[in-house]
Amino acid sequence: MRQQDMERNIVIIGNGVAGITAARFIRKNSYDRITVISSESDHFFSRTALMYIYMGHMTYQDTKPYEDWFWTKNRIDLIRDRVVAVDTDARRLEMGSGKPVSYDVLIIASGSQSNKFGWPGQDLRGVQGLYSLEDLEEMERQTVDISRAVVVGGGLIGIEMAEMLHSRHIPVTFLVRERSYMDYLLPAEESAIVDAEIRAHQIDLRLSTELAEITGNDAGHVNGVMTNHGERIECGFVGLTSGVRPNVGFLKGSAIELDRGVLVNDRFQTSADDVYAIGDCAQFIDPTVAHRPIEQLWYTARKHGKTVARTICGSPTRYERGAFFNSAKFFTLEYQTYGDIRSDLPDTQETLLWHNRSGRRLVRINFDSESRRVVGFNAFGVRLRHEVCEKWLLEGAVVDRVLPQLSLADFDPECAEWRLASAAAAINYSG
């Protein structure tokens, strides 16, 4: 048999980090034909860098991790089109262009889309989420010559949008339903630091405030919002940033089982033969496989892509979730979290907390009261070394061993200040 007769036709829906990582790792280990389809862009770009384009720190070109010739050189075919339906019996994708695409193996890596909750006025011009390149272009158009913007939803994308608008000197009102920023994830001290950081940048932060209605003018353009407290805020732009959900609408009516996302086992296999799903659109049937049934993070999407590539290339591999990690930048404040840090400390855990006087540097270490094993780290304004924290968490290091060695996790050698935390071993310390 000739080599081309043995080659499978592997088709990937989505050129985000999950789909592209799968494509790259399959190419490293096989001669199969690989086709990546995206309706969004010709080439892979870093979604997490979208804000920096608006802020003028990067161009779109800078956000592409690979040169445009990389795909031809690696025999990865790119199609710019929208998949509108999947026929798993015929192994065929129906496309927006009308030209169907056949597959032997299909990987669905279609990502997320912004949530909308049916607010009156949500479809007015000047009202939008921030997820895609198209959203960014729309935001460019809609934020020219406006005297105020309102951002609704206190998550990671909401604070990014507030910062983007602030960078263009547009006054921003930020409506956050919670009593403090992200208090459903962050312990009270950390949440308060972010509230202060937001306000320090002249953002009009409205806590415990929800959007009731968006109002528009006769031309169909937004001109204000009403809050649940009955207050009207005049504005020319509304950012809706109340989370994202898996982008799976085009799979409805197919034989692929869906819940909120595409249901997968720990090898990313769906209910249909030779169909896999990875990244933000995948939902684990067994919720213990991952940190959350739907993981919506850059590094997890990458890990999904790498893992599914191994399975498809003949080494069936289960997903190894590793230690949870996330990082973000809230205006000028860097944040990292590792492992299991909850907003409310469980009865079975204890916490060690260090922060400096200004409150802009903070390190928290949570550990299990009985075994004394460290379960998580939070850091604000201090960079911890990923590999060190992850190792301690995965090997179940006890807090009494971690504290004297904290400097191993210290990313900023010039920042000796926070090493005092180790001296504060047994007590919560504020230095």
Ligand SMILES: Cc1cc2nc3c(=O)[nH]c(=O)nc-3n(C[C@H](O)[C@H](O)[C@H](O)COP(=O)(O)OP(=O)(O)OC[C@H]3O[C@@H](n4cnc5c(N)ncnc54)[C@H](O)[C@@H]3O)c2cc1C
């Ligand atoms: C503004 C912003 C900032 C973020 N910042 C961070 C961060 O700091 N850290 C972090 O960990 N995560 C961050 N995230 C989340 C992170 O970007 C996502 O978790 C990650 O991009 C998911 O990758 P993915 O490959 O699963 O999907 P996506 O990146 O969403 O890619 C999916 C692709 O599939 C295409 N597609 C979907 N349906 C179809 C179809 N029917 N036909 C053709 N193409 C289709 C989409 O257009 C898209 O191009 C951020 C997200 C946003 C929006």
